[in-house]
Amino acid sequence: MNQRVNEAVWEMPEQSVASYVQAVMECYRQHINPSLAALMQFMGFDSVEVAAEGCVVRDAHGREFLDCLGGFGVMTLGHRHPRVVAAVKEQLDKVPLSSRVLFNEPQARLAERLAQVTPGALQCCFFCNSGAEAIEGALKIARLATGRTHFVAAQNAFHGKTLGALSASGRAVYKQPFQPLVPGFTHVPFGDAQAIADALTEDTAAVLLEPIQGEAGVIVPPDGYLREVESLCRQRGVLLIADEIQTGLARTGKMFAVEHEGVCPDLMCLAKALGGGVMPIGAIVGTADIWKCLEPNPLLHSSTFGGNPLACAAGVATLEVLTTENFPEKAATRGAQLMNALQAVQSDFPDAIAAVRGKGLLIGVEFTDEDIAGLVIAGLAQRHIIAAYTLNNPKVIRFEPPLLITEEQIATVAAAFREAVQQTMALVADL
Numbered sequence: 001m002n003q004r005v006n007e008a009v010w011e012m013p014e015q016s017v018a019s020y021v022q023a024v025m026e027c028y029r030q031h032i033n034p035s036l037a038a039l040m041q042f043m044g045f046d047s048v049e050v051a052a053e054g055c056v057v058r059d060a061h062g063r064e065f066l067d068c069l070g071g072f073g074v075m076t077l078g079h080r081h082p083r084v085v086a087a088v089k090e091q092l093d094k095v096p097l098s099s100r101v102l103f104n105e106p107q108a109r110l111a112e113r114l115a116q117v118t119p120g121a122l123q124c125c126f127f128c129n130s131g132a133e134a135i136e137g138a139l140k141i142a143r144l145a146t147g148r149t150h151f152v153a154a155q156n157a158f159h160g161k162t163l164g165a166l167s168a169s170g171r172a173v174y175k176q177p178f179q180p181l182v183p184g185f186t187h188v189p190f191g192d193a194q195a196i197a198d199a200l201t202e203d204t205a206a207v208l209l210e211p212i213q214g215e216a217g218v219i220v221p222p223d224g225y226l227r228e229v230e231s232l233c234r235q236r237g238v239l240l241i242a243d244e245i246q247t248g249l250a251r252t253g254k255m256f257a258v259e260h261e262g263v264c265p266d267l268m269c270l271a272k273a274l275g276g277g278v279m280p281i282g283a284i285v286g287t288a289d290i291w292k293c294l295e296p297n298p299l300l301h302s303s304t305f306g307g308n309p310l311a312c313a314a315g316v317a318t319l320e321v322l323t324t325e326n327f328p329e330k331a332a333t334r335g336a337q338l339m340n341a342l343q344a345v346q347s348d349f350p351d352a353i354a355a356v357r358g359k360g361l362l363i364g365v366e367f368t369d370e371d372i373a374g375l376v377i378a379g380l381a382q383r384h385i386i387a388a389y390t391l392n393n394p395k396v397i398r399f400e401p402p403l404l405i406t407e408e409q410i411a412t413v414a415a416a417f418r419e420a421v422q423q424t425m426a427l428v429a430d431l
């Protein structure tokens with residue numbers, strides 16, 4: 001790997017390292033989430049991360065992993081992008097967390113930059129701390145702006161795991177234990193505009209969609225789908241909310257995935273990559289017209305940490321890097337290379353791999369069987385590649401590395417993937 005993490009970060013005798021790793025994992029088992037700890041170990045991730053840079057994560061043993069998961073889409077700029085780290089360090093020495101009563105400049109600048117880069121008439125922002133929180137806020141704003149309470153969303157969608165976001169999401173296994181959820185959500189097949197037309201009623205406040213479904217297994221809708229949904233929404237006076245939490249900020253080869261079809265939503269939700277892989281931050285961006293509904297009471301929706309100066313400084317630096325270093329183009333070029341490499345493996349293993357699909361550097365590989373996908377992830381981990389399945393479709397392994405992944409690193413990923421599939425299929429044949 002040509003991008004090596006800081007050599008000086010971790011020096012410890014191997015024996016002490018082993019007991020350090022055991023101690024950290026034991027804390028997970030006793031105090032965090034024992035079954036998550038077991039799952040991580042089963043997937044082959046039985047170590048502790050101690051340093052990261054670019055596309056590379058280093059564990060306590062000094063092993064380097066090529067990161068093809070990127071914190072579930074957070075690491076668009078890679079780990080610890082120097083311009084984002086510098087901006088956050090500078091802000092840390094000024095005002096890290098806001099007084100909340102004086103104006104804060106990083107928040108003002110980030111809102112202004114988002115208004116400039118987002119499509120159409122999007123120009124007002126509410127800042128929060130995560131994707132699910134952005135969805136919650138967007139649902140509330142849509143209800144307030146329209147005076148209606150119902151939503152149309154897509155089957156298998158993933159919008160987060162707080163109550164409102166979960167109600168909008170699609171996978172029963174995450175929803176069932178928490179019933180009753182928020183009422184008023186109708187779910188229709190993704191990619192079918194007629195199904196949306198049929199589901200809209202007098203009570204529909206908004207249609208909520210991911211432009212490309214991420215956790216459903218990287219599902220790209222048919223060409224023209226989003227445009228049709230947009231015009232349906234306009235005709236019926238319904239708002240369109242784009243969940244760009246995973247697809248946004250250059251990941252798919254455009255700054256926002258709705259731009260592939262020239263669509264302008266009324267509300268857009270962002271998070272993940274907005275903090276540049278350094279700070280957590282989420283945002284709802286809406287039109288000035290919609291924002292009027294918040295005017296009667298400025299504290300109708302709020303968040304103590306939302307819009308804090310550290311996170312916003314990271315956001316401003318992130319947008320600077322994305323635009324000046326041409327990240328959308330990087331995603332398109334490297335995405336095509338990775339897609340070709342993965343498709344070449346698919347054509348050699350048609351019994352194992354049903355499809356390879358995606359846009360830019362959001363790529364899903366669908367296996368014919370969920371267990372094969374699990375074993376391939378473990379095989380990739382053995383070869384020091386970090387990957388994971390999509391949350392609402394465990395048959396699909398997603399590849400969403402930092403957009404600065406090199407051609408050489410893509411070749412490394414493809415070779416490891418081929419070996420992992422080969423090894424898994426040999427294992428399955430022996431059963």
Ligand SMILES: Cc1ncc(COP(=O)(O)O)c(C=O)c1O
Pocket residue numbers: 072130131132133135158159160161210214215243244245246247271272
């Ligand atoms: C499309 C989409 N929306 C919302 C979320 C929820 O974001 P968070 O985990 O930050 O709450 C995710 C997370 O994976 C996502 O992919």
